[in-house]
Amino acid sequence: MKLNLLLLPVLFFSINSIAQDLNHKWNVEANYSVIPEEGFSGDHNIIEFGVKYRFIDYDFVQIGLGINSGYSQKVYDEFNIDGKVKRYYFQPRLFSEFKIPGLDRLRPTIGLGYSIMNEDSSVISIGEDVSGNTTNGGFNFNLGLTYDITDRFFIQAQYDFINLNVRDEFTFQGEVIKPNYNEKLNNLKIGVGFRF
Numbered sequence: 204m205k206l207n208l209l210l211l212p213v214l215f216f217s218i219n220s221i222a223q224d225l226n227h228k229w230n231v232e233a234n235y236s237v238i239p240e241e242g243f244s245g246d247h248n249i250i251e252f253g254v255k256y257r258f259i260d261y262d263f264v265q266i267g268l269g270i271n272s273g274y275s276q277k278v279y280d281e282f283n284i285d286g287k288v289k290r291y292y293f294q295p296r297l298f299s300e301f302k303i304p305g306l307d308r309l310r311p312t313i314g315l316g317y318s319i320m321n322e323d324s325s326v327i328s329i330g331e332d333v334s335g336n337t338t339n340g341g342f343n344f345n346l347g348l349t350y351d352i353t354d355r356f357f358i359q360a361q362y363d364f365i366n367l368n369v370r371d372e373f374t375f376q377g378e379v380i381k382p383n384y385n386e387k388l389n390n391l392k393i394g395v396g397f398r399f
Contacts, residue, residue, distance in 0.1 A: 227355070227398040228257045228267075234361065234394030236275070249275040251392065255298065265300045269314065279326060286326030286334070293319045294343050294363075307351070314345035318365045341367040341385070355398045363390040 236249035251273030259266040271294045279286050296316025303309055318341055325334045347361035365388040372381045 226260075228260075230255050230357075230396050230398040232271075232359065232394050232396035234271075234273075234359075234392040236390055236392045238389070238391050249273045249390065249392065251394070253294075257300070263302050263304075265302075267298055267300070268295070269298050269316075270295050283329050284326060286324065286328075288322060288324040288326065291321045291323075296343060296345060298345070300349075310349045310351070312345070312347040312349065312361075314343075314347070316343045316345070317341070318343040318367065320365075320367060335371075337371045339367055339369050339371070341365050349396070357396050357398070359394050359396060361392050361394070363392070364388070365390075 232253045232255070234249075234251040234253070236251070251271055253269055253271035255267055255269035257265040257267035273292050275290045277288045277290075279288070294316055296314040298312055298314035300310050300312045303311070319338065320340065321336070321338045323336045327333070342365070344364045345361060347359055349357045349359040351357045367386040367388055369382055369384050369386050372379065
C-alpha cells in the first residue's frame, strides 16, 4: 500500500514532464449541446468527446487534426408517431487555432471536415413499424473560441454546421421509400478541455 502511494507522485511527475516535452500538441475535450432541438435533431442534449493533435506550429497559428464523437436522442410521443431515434456521429476534421497578440489566453478556431452519422430508430408511424438503422454523411464546418484558464485547462464554445446527405430506404404501407435530400444541422456547444 505504501509503495502504491509512493508510485503515485512519481507517475504524476513523469506524465507532467512528458507533457512538457510534447509542448501541448494534444488535447482532449468534452462538450455539451445548448440547443438540442435545433442541433442534431434530439430532445436530449448532445454529449460529445474529442481529441486534437497539432502538427504545424507557426507564430500566429497552429494547424492540426481532430476527431469528435457524440450522441443525441429524439423521443416521439405524438398522435401518429411513437418511438425513439438515436444518433451517433463521428467527425474527423482539419482545424486551425489562432493566436491573438496581447490576448494569449483567447484562441479562435476554425475547422473543416466530414461528419458520419448513424441513426438507429425504433418508430411506429400510423400503426406501422418504420424502424431501421442508416448511416449518412456530409460536409462539416466548425467555428470555436477557447479561453485558457491555466496553461493546460481551457473552456470553449463552438458552432457546428453539417450539410448531411440523407440517402435512406425503408418500407411504409407496402411501398419502398427512398428519401434523397440534404439536412442542414446546426449545433452550438460549450465544453472543457485539457492540453498535454
